[in-house]
Amino acid sequence: MARCVVIGGGVAGLSAAIHARLRGYDVTLLEQGDALGGKAAPVHRDGFTLDPGPSIIILTHIYQEVFCRAGRNPDDYLQFQRLDPFTRVLMDGLDGPLDLPADEEACIQALGRVAPQDEPGLRTLMATLASAAPYVDDTVFAHPIDKPYQLLHPKLARFALHFNPRLTYRQLVDEQIKSPLLRAFFYGFPSYSGQTYDSKAAGALLIPFYMLRHGVWYPKGGIHAIPAAFTRLAQELGVEIKLQAKVTGLATQGRRLTEVHIEGSTALKADAVICAMDRYTFGPWLHRPEPQTPSYSYYTLHWGLKGERPEVEHHTLLIPNGFEEGFEELYQQRRPPSRPVIYLNNPGRVDPQSAPPGHTNLFAVLTVPAMHDHLDWGHESAILRQITRQELDRFGLGFEDSDIIFERQQDPRYFQSAHGSWRGSLYGPDEKERLWGLFSLGPRDPQFRNLTYAGGTAQPGAGLPMVTLSGKFAADALPAP
Ligand SMILES: Cc1cc2nc3c(=O)[nH]c(=O)nc-3n(C[C@H](O)[C@H](O)[C@H](O)COP(=O)(O)OP(=O)(O)OC[C@H]3O[C@@H](n4cnc5c(N)ncnc54)[C@H](O)[C@@H]3O)c2cc1C
Structure with a gap:
């Protein structure tokens, strides 16, 4: 049988391996680490189980469809619980915590009570997105878009027609939303696909739309239940x-890849290859030029703490005064924000297994630029650690050093060394270096017919549901076995 070698055992690689197998390939999956899951793999420490990457899930049907395609009942493999409230907001100037209920109407009303001027705009935005979203289901989520004529697909055009093409993401938001609270909530989403709020990134509005309309979810057993x-x-x-199988190079013949080289092992013959590691770390093996500018990454701190902290919800947002300046630093100056919006995750609120009884597994996530030449990440990380602790104190969520059982930090340097992310970026290069300045590259390699790409640097993009789809796109784009 024809053999497909999948390189990289993150969620994209696992999805690609499943879909290539369903197409009839004999599949070998190579992962350099000693566990599968990549950024969604768990870390076990001092009796705590940490999810050091994603903390919330949207679009649960995308995972379920993988099991359905294999003729399985998804519920036998993976179950999700809806987070309610889906977010707790703590904001300077707000009178106490604001819990956003899972029910869409209740959520809009809760927001309307603190930002009444925004309720009509939010309803208009939700109605526009409800009308536009099905066109994305039928295009960007259905198949890769890598040929210029596909841009003229009537459904893609109909999606675009819902938004003024001259307006940037920020202008689209500001047109409808006036309150600092909701602007702070909305401004972060373009970074989830490596874009900025000055991009023509109307598609990023779908993320808050899905959160409100379809819910925010958490897999039973933790995020790592998905790769498991x-x-x-x-x-x-x-x-x-194959674990501890680090790929170090490739052999080619004409327009085909023929072998995959593994550190300390014999080369593996391949009839087809799916690259599910970062495409730009892989590129030099095929003598591809390196892009110039990376996009976005994360700075994270994870603590194992003594004591319980019910005041931190599963997903909690800290919004400081001056957050606008923080977004300008992030998006316009490509600097870590000095006034960051901080995402806190306390999985113990819904998953008692995440920490020993009487303890808290607390995770802080900040969006930051990746490894740009003008940034010294040793220095930046030290500052961000200080800012994060200060902000926790300021919002009344601080703790003493003596409460800390362990602290674990990740920054772009970590994502580069641990997961092979090019310059620590989760989304590859800056959008200017993408397909038509818009999309991540499609799954097909321009030169080698039996090579395709999956993962956060391929279409349809990053985030667990998207990389799951990317695995399907990459397997579908291979020649028949
Ligand atoms: C802090 C943080 C928060 C996030 N929050 C969310 C969230 O809330 N919701 C959400 O949906 N998404 C979230 N994401 C994004 C999500 O984690 C990623 O988009 C997704 O996990 C990427 O999967 P992947 O398989 O493409 O890449 P990875 O998970 O990076 O997997 C790539 C794999 O390839 C392996 N590899 C690399 N080089 C080699 C080699 N030479 N040989 C063999 N193997 C190799 C790596 O070891 C790794 O296992 C978050 C990410 C982070 C870091």
Whole structure:
């Protein structure tokens, strides 16, 4: 049988392996680390189970469809619980915490009570997005877009027609939303696809739309239940998984890849290859030029703490005065924000297994630029650590050093060394260096017919649901086995 080698055992690689197997390939999955899941793999420490990457899930049907395609009942593998409230907001100037209920209407009313001027604009935005979203389901989420004529697809055009094409993401938001509270909530979303709020990034508005309309979810057992469920399915389907198998190069013949080289091991013959590691770390093996500017990454701090902290919800947002300046630093100056919006995750609110009884597993996430030449990440990380602790204190969520059992930090340097992310970026290069300045590159390699790409640097983009889809796109784009 024809063999497909999948390089990288994150969620994209697992999805690609499953879909390539369903297409009839004999599949070998190579992962350099000693566990699967990539950024969604768990870290076990001092009796705590940490999810050091994603903390919330949207679009649960995308994972469920993977199991359905394999003829399985998704509920036998993976179950989700809806977060309610889906977010707690603490903001300078707000009279206490604001909990946003899962129910869309209740959420809009809760926001309307603190920002009455925004309620009509928010309803208009939700109605526009409800009308536009199905066109994305039928295009960007259905198949790759890598040929210029596809831009003229009537459904893509109909999506675009919902938004004034001259306006940037920020202008689209500001047109409808006036309150600092909701602007702070909305401004962060373009970074989730490596874009800025000055981009023509209307598509990024779909993320808050899905959160409000379809809910924010958490897998039972933690985020790592997703790669665990995909691993189980892959193994049942007969995918061969090799851990501690670091790929170091490739052999080619004409327009085909023929072998994958593994550190300390014999080369593996391949009829097809799916690159599910960062495409720009992989590129030099094919003598591809390096892009110039990376996009965005994260700075995170994870603590194992003594004591319980019910005042921090599963997903809590800290919004400081001056957050606008923080977004300008992030998006316009490509600097870590000095007044960041901080996402806190306290998984113990819904998952008692995440920390020993009487303890808290607390995770802080800040969006930051990746490894730009003008940034010294040793210096930046030290400052961000200080800012994060100060902000927790200021919002009444601080703790003593003596409460800390451990502290674990990640910054762009970590994502580069641990996961092979090019310059620590989660989304590859800056949008100017993308397909038509708009999309991540499609799954097909321009030169090698039996090579395709999955993951956060391929279409349809980053985030767990998107990389799950990217695995399907990459397997579908391979020649028939
Ligand atoms: C702090 C943080 C918060 C996030 N929050 C969310 C969220 O709330 N919701 C959401 O949906 N998404 C979130 N994301 C994004 C999400 O985690 C990623 O988009 C997704 O996990 C990327 O999956 P991937 O398989 O493309 O890449 P990765 O998970 O990076 O997997 C790539 C794999 O390739 C392996 N590899 C690399 N080089 C080699 C080599 N040479 N040989 C063999 N193997 C190799 C790596 O070890 C790794 O396992 C977050 C990410 C982070 C870091």
